[in-house]
Amino acid sequence: MHVRCVRAGLKGWGGVGAMAVVCALALAFVLLLPTARSSGDGSTGTGGPGFATATHAKDTTCEGPEKQTLAPSGADGPTITAIKNRQGEKRKLIVGVDLNSYRWGYRDPNRADAELEGFDIDLVRRIAQDILGDPEAVQFKAIPTNQRIPAIQDGRVDMVVRTMTITCDRADKVAFSAPYFKTGQTVLAPKSSRISGYNDTLADKKVCTAAGSTAYLKLKKDRDTGAMPASVDIIPPVPNQLDCLVRLQLGEADAVVNDGALAASQAAQDPTVGLKGKAFTTEYYGVAMNKKADDLVRRVNQILVEYRANGWQASYDRWLSATLGQDASASKPPAPQYLRTS
Amino acid sequence: MTHPPKSSAAPPGTGVPTMPAVPPQPGPPTVPGPPTAHATPPPPPPHRRTAFAEGVDRLRAAATTEPGRLRIIGALLALLVVAFGSVTAWQMTDRAAAADDVLHKSQPLSTAAADIYRSLADANTAASSGFLAGGQETPESRQRYEKDIDTAAAKLVTAANNSDPGSPSAASITKLNKLLPEYKGLVERARTYNRQGFPVGGAYLRYANEKMQDDMLPEAEKLYTKENQRLADDYADATPYPWPAIALGVLTLAALAWAQHRNYRRTHRVLNHGLVSATAAATVVLLWLVVGHSVARAGLNDSYDHGVRSLNVLHDARIASLKARGNENLTLVARGAETVKVGDATLDAYDHDFTEDMAVLGKGLAQAEKLADDQTGEKPVTAAVGNMEEWKKRHATAREEDDNGNYQQALAKVIGAKGATGECFDSVDDNLAIALKHEQSEFKTAAGDGLDALGGLPLGAAVLAVLGAAGAVLGIGRRLSEYR
Incomplete structure (x- = not known):
């Protein structure tokens, strides 16, 4: 009788123990899952789907x-x-x-x-x-x-x-x-800047482009192929080229790559910025x-x-x-x- | 009546009074066969016994004589009365503090958070309306924007003063305090460029709008949600019945009744003054506790049902109308730049959001109408419903103009001086403000009544408990003295 009681007690404790283990596991899952998920999100945070497809589109040469x-x-x-x-x-x-x-x-x-x-x-x-x-x-x-x-x-x-x-x-x-x-692509930067055009002076500089623009595609390609320094920091593309002037004025970008015609429009709105170097595309x-x-x-x-x-x-x-x-x-x-x- | 000589039960060799320091403890006796007065035991074993065992022995010994029993009963009664009083005081202090927080801290904070959200969203809407109107914004839209920014700044200070350091709310407030001047700076730049006729002004406004939509409003919403949660927590702390106190009160009264009954059986005396006064004190405390808390609870529940719930619904409706207005403006600012796919149809993203916001507003107003419990509360809500219907109609004609490419006419129908949707939005907003003011005062009255019902209860319970305990001790002491 006594032995049976002990055994039953042990059984009871076994059940409690098993439940405690399950609870601990569940808690661990709950605690760990959000971090796992958020890191997954973080990796895709900067690149939107819009221009990701653009960059991977086949590079037709015609x-x-x-x-x-x-x-x-x-x-x-x-x-x-x-x-x-x-x-x-x-x-x-x-x-x-x-x-x-x-x-x-x-x-x-x-x-x-x-x-x-x-x-x-x-x-x-x-x-x-x-x-x-x-x-x-x-x-x-x-x-x-x-x-x-x-x-x-x-x-x-x-x-x-x-x-x-x-x-x-x-x-x-x-x-x-x-x-x-x-027209042709040109570089726009503050007149006082040491940036002299589409060249090595853009190294370590933050460069602004519009999402889906020819400027963004060209700069990204040149950086990937080594034609431009790998340290050129292309900031997340903005919806409109004019948003680049805002980033430039707020110091969130050091230079803008843009069509010359539009770059001239931007320079016309701010006398402290100017075109740097000649157009490098036609x-x-x-x-x-x-x-x-x-x-x-x-x-x-x-x-x-x-x-x-x-x-x-x-x-x-x-x-x-x-x-x-x-x-x-x-x-x-x-x-x-x-x-x-x- | 015969009674054994006093102190006969005291074990020899100790001068300690038999008044027990602890109530009888359940538990296995540690010593087999406790000594009794009648038994003449062999000399006790020489080993030392624990103080606890000695105490139990003495108690057992005391329980065999009537004065001993009386002492124990007196001690137990006094202890029960004091315990009842202190548990009552402690539980009611907690509830009174929570009720005070509801009235003076968490509800004002929840309202402040809603005001912060509202004024930020309204400032953004005013700024985009100003942009739509062109470089020369009207003095009204400028004033509205400035007033909103001032309100947001002032309410942020209120919220900061009432938030606990290091709390998530404090972090939200810090972030908003940092973002507000940044936002204002962007809008001022947009103004300057607008005046010069440069489109980069519009780009600054879009950037400011992005900051507001993506950073500031979500943070303000977070703050609002958190403060509402805190309010709900305070309600949950203030309203539950203090069952331990009530149970102790009933137990105390039962014990007092039993003691008096026992006294009556033994002495045939009906009244023992001390015990009667103890009973009276305990009864008063118990009645006060139950009635006071019931009244407070009723007041607080009333303030929740007719105040907080209405306030929440109205705040949400007001926010929905603001969002709808903002999206209505953005539809014209963006001019079809953003679209969403719904099923097979491609819709303008901002107009789609507008439709959804209006649905939320309609639902909120219907709920607010149901919750409104008097004429004063119902009238502005009903008026707002009428404004909303008119708004929808005017919006439809404005959209038709825009869809037909008559941008200028569409603009006039949205931000124009007469017959525009802006009038309807303003009316909805004004009526909701009136309704909010009414519900706020309803809340204050009900919650204030509730809090008042708890006033003095903790202190009263403590004082009465001490008096009751004294009464019980005196009453028993009077019986005891008859044995001297």
Whole structure:
């Protein structure tokens, strides 16, 4: 009897002991899991999904992407007919633009109305005038740099006129018009800075670029291939190139890599920063449209033929001569070539 | 009546009085066969015994004689009364402190935290409205922004004063205190550039907005949640019944009744003054305890049901309306830059958030209407519901304009002077402020009543317990003296 009691007691204690062990294990799990999970999150914290895919996209090498466009034509096709068939208030061209590019596409905060203005906006009005017969028949949509291609692919906009460089990668996803502006990547830094251009002086410096921009892709590639020092610190890309000027002024970046045309716009807003060195690439801006909208591409090319002859120079003088110089020859697009046939 | 000579039970050779220092202890006797008065034992074994064993012996010996028993009973009664008094005083001090915290510390802090969140979000909304209006912002929007920043700064000081050093709340307050001037600096830069006509002003505003949305508002929300938790904890400490005190009180009264009954059986005397006064004191303490706590509990529960719950719902509704207004503005600032996929449809991200915020607001207002228990509380909420419906209607027409590409008209319908959604938002906000003020005063009255019901109880219980214990000792002493 006594023995049995002891045994039962032991059994009871065994159960308690087992439960204590289970509790301790559970507690350990609860305590350890959050740290494990948070470290997992931390590793992917800085890189967003948006530009991660951009960097891993295949590096298409094609000859002169700015020449891969369709021959001009003024004929209406299905895309243009659909735009023209929009009814009433909706009979407008839907265009993706930027609100933050000084003298390209921006809203002067001191204007009583909320009209957008700039070099890109002039071109948009010209296209709307030609297709819909009214330069005001435009619905502007603000598009962040890395949303330009998805916005076209999803059909949220008819076209993007937003200082968009024609590249081979992008030409795979959207259709470009003939070039309407020539520029190149440059470095922007405080005038007092020792940075002298796109070279070794950027070593150990914090460099700001816009997410999904050609500047970001080029700098990242050059750093990975060793063309630029490995110590160049590319800070997390910002949604808009103008956000780089903010980071520069706040001391969160030492330099900005950007299209020369936009860098000049930034310098125009702050007299203490300036362009450093010469442009180290040659790039062309084009109007981007949907891959399937052949008639629209041809029509825009037709409009550009006329615009280059009449309108382009006036718009340049009005918006850009103050920042890019009286002489427009460095910015003039080359004579267009139409090598794309389908 | 015969009684044995006194002190006959005392073991020989000790001068210690038989009044026991400890109540009888259960436990196995350590010595076999305790000596009794009648037995003439052989000389005890020479080994030394423990003091405890001696005490038990003496107690057993005392229990065999009536004066001894009386002494034990008296001691036990006094001990019970004192224990009852001190447990009552201790438990009620705790509850009174918690109730005081509810009224004077945690609830004001929870309100301060809600105010911090509200004024920060409102400042951000005012700043973005100012930006939408262009470089020349109206004096009203400027004033609103400045007032919000001042409120946030002042409430942060209140919160800092009431938070415990090293607590998570203190860390949140420190962080907010650090971020507030940073935020203000960014907005001032945005203003300067806006006046010069440079779009980088808008970039600064976006950066300020990002800081607010990603760092400051989550921190303020954390603070609000924590302070609400603290409030709930204080309620949980203040309202439960003090069962140990009540049980001890009942036990004490039962013991006193038994002692008096025993006294009556032995002496046929009905009243023993000392014991009666002890009983009276214990009864008063027990009644005071039960009634006082019930009243306090009722007051506190009332302050929770009709004050805190309404306040929480109203604060949440106000925050939802602020978020909705902020998103309505951002829809126009961003102009379709951000989208979300819902099912097959691609929607504007800010407009989607606006719809969700309005749903939260509608739910909150419905709940607040249900919780409102009087006309004064219900009226502003009903008015806010009307404002919200009008807001939704106007918002729909503004969205239609924007979707048709009439940005200027859409802007006028959102931040314009007349007939804009801004009017509706302001009305919702004003009405919710009125409702909040009403519920706050309801809370204060109810919780104040509750706290008052506990006033003096701990001290009273202590004093009465001492008196009761004295009564019990005196009463028993009176009986004892008859044996001298």
